[in-house]
Amino acid sequence: MDISATQEELEAGRGYEALFVPALFAHWADHVAGRAAVDDGAHVLDIACGSGVLARQALARSGPSGRVVGIDLAPGMIAAAKEVEPNVKWVLGSAEALPFDADTFDCVVSQFGMMFFQDRGKAASEMYRVTKPDGTLAIAIWNSIDQNPAYRDIVSVLDEQVSTAAGDAVRVPFCLGNPNEVADILSQAGFDGIAFETRVEQARFPSSRTMVEVELRGWLPLFDINLSEEKIADVLIKSDARLSKYSAPSGEAVFPTSAYIMTAHKPR
Numbered sequence: 001m002d003i004s005a006t007q008e009e010l011e012a013g014r015g016y017e018a019l020f021v022p023a024l025f026a027h028w029a030d031h032v033a034g035r036a037a038v039d040d041g042a043h044v045l046d047i048a049c050g051s052g053v054l055a056r057q058a059l060a061r062s063g064p065s066g067r068v069v070g071i072d073l074a075p076g077m078i079a080a081a082k083e084v085e086p087n088v089k090w091v092l093g094s095a096e097a098l099p100f101d102a103d104t105f106d107c108v109v110s111q112f113g114m115m116f117f118q119d120r121g122k123a124a125s126e127m128y129r130v131t132k133p134d135g136t137l138a139i140a141i142w143n144s145i146d147q148n149p150a151y152r153d154i155v156s157v158l159d160e161q162v163s164t165a166a167g168d169a170v171r172v173p174f175c176l177g178n179p180n181e182v183a184d185i186l187s188q189a190g191f192d193g194i195a196f197e198t199r200v201e202q203a204r205f206p207s208s209r210t211m212v213e214v215e216l217r218g219w220l221p222l223f224d225i226n227l228s229e230e231k232i233a234d235v236l237i238k239s240d241a242r243l244s245k246y247s248a249p250s251g252e253a254v255f256p257t258s259a260y261i262m263t264a265h266k267p268r
Contacts, residue, residue, distance in 0.1 A: 005075035012218075013080030017051035019214065025050070027201040028111055028140050028259065029057040035197075035261050036107040036138035041065040045105040045130060047095050047123075048072055048113025052081030055088045058109065069105075071098065095123035100130045110139045112259070115176045124189035131266040137191060143198065143258040144177025150203070150255035153242050154212055161235045162220075162227065169223040170215055179260050191264035198260045208243040208253040209236045
């Protein structure tokens with residue numbers, strides 16, 4: 001599949017790498033790679049790889065004798081990932097139709113992607129198919145929004161100042177907060193040894209307004225919710241009352257995020 005991206009798509013991928021990866025995602029990559037037992041020489045697949053933070057962690061662990069592949073549906077993410085780390089093989093494609101042979105990878109990983117899969121059962125079956133016998137799966141999934149109070153506050157701002165549809169858009173990443181639901185999907189796909197652990201990591205954005213602005217400018221348009229500059233400015237001002245409590249003395253917004261890492265095993 002052609003991985004060429006438009007300039008706009010590439011800039012979006014670069015922006016994601018520059019802002020979201022250090023603010024929100026970087027800490028989780030080591031946890032996921034560790035739970036997947038990625039070690040020297042491992043062949044690893046990162047599904048819904050985004051701009052590649054988890055794949056890069058897998059590359060560091062697997063070393064020169066390993067092989068790491070990252071796959072994502074977004075051409076801009078793949079293009080940005082390739083700019084950052086050319087030693088990973090970057091592939092454009094979907095979790096539901098992985099373009100790899102059966103029994104290819106020692107470790108299959110995914111970080112905050114499963115909630116966006118169109119057919120989670122099919123994606124789990126594909127994960128199982130490409131994992132080698134005795135191989136491991138590790139996926140990170142956000143806990144419910146009630147366990148992520150900063151995002152619960154952002155949703156409240158959007159519900160009040162934009163629309164319920166806007167708030168619902170930000171609820172989507174937290175829709176798989178019940179680990180038992182994911183465990184059932186993986187079990188039906190054939191995995192065994194399914195377990196999970198909950199972890200908390202600190203997110204760090206440049207400011208509390210940035211927390212909201214990235215949703216207004218980057219996330220809501222994906223749901224065809226486009227706001228005028230005047231409306232964006234108004235929402236940001238009104239967000240201060242609810243979100244300023246996350247402001248550190250440095251001016252940054254610092255807050256806890258809660259997710260679980262689920263692991264599973266493909267029988268021999």
